[in-house]
Amino acid sequence: MTGQTAKIASPCECGTMAMRQVNQFMLHDELWWDSEFSCGSCGTYLCEHASPGAAPADVREALLAAHGPVKLRLISPVPSLVPALKVFREATAASLTRARELVEELSHDGVVGTLPVMEFLKARLQTRAVPVDIDR
Structure with a gap:
């Protein structure tokens, strides 16, 4: 936990x-x-x-x-970011526009937030074969 x-x-x-x-x-x-x-x-x-x-x-x-922020980021390129878009929509109840913004952040500098939220998103993204890691 x-x-x-x-x-x-x-x-x-x-x-x-x-x-x-x-x-x-x-x-x-x-x-x-x-x-x-x-x-x-x-x-x-x-x-x-x-x-x-x-x-x-x-x-x-x-x-x-x-505690300071942590960053969730892609660790290798992926052929499609559609699975990440689905995760952000489902896991955060984000609008389609906001989910697209989060995918854009993830694919560039990374998504920033609290450690528990980034761990939660990391687990969901990895389930969809999106290679991510957290920079602490």
Whole structure:
């Protein structure tokens, strides 16, 4: 299981600053994210979210700030990038236009994102015989 965690200072209802922990990981061949909130002053603890799917922007940004981005890239030429287009459409629910942009990025400089997302895409692309690797 590939995963990353970041902690974000967050205001609590009690008036103090608390901690929000966000996580992104692969579980049972799916990409998941979750968020937990805890306050050391008043003892509040909440599981704010836990489910499969794409993480919201604030979670992605916190993970990128904590761990830095990684790059998914082609490691050898392929006769057709149609399988990659299908993966991006299916795995990310991207529009056809956005999937084409991602394929273009993959075939040039690489697709940049969090490690869990790039591992998720790598597994799916390799299943379709698209030779990719991750630069950390």
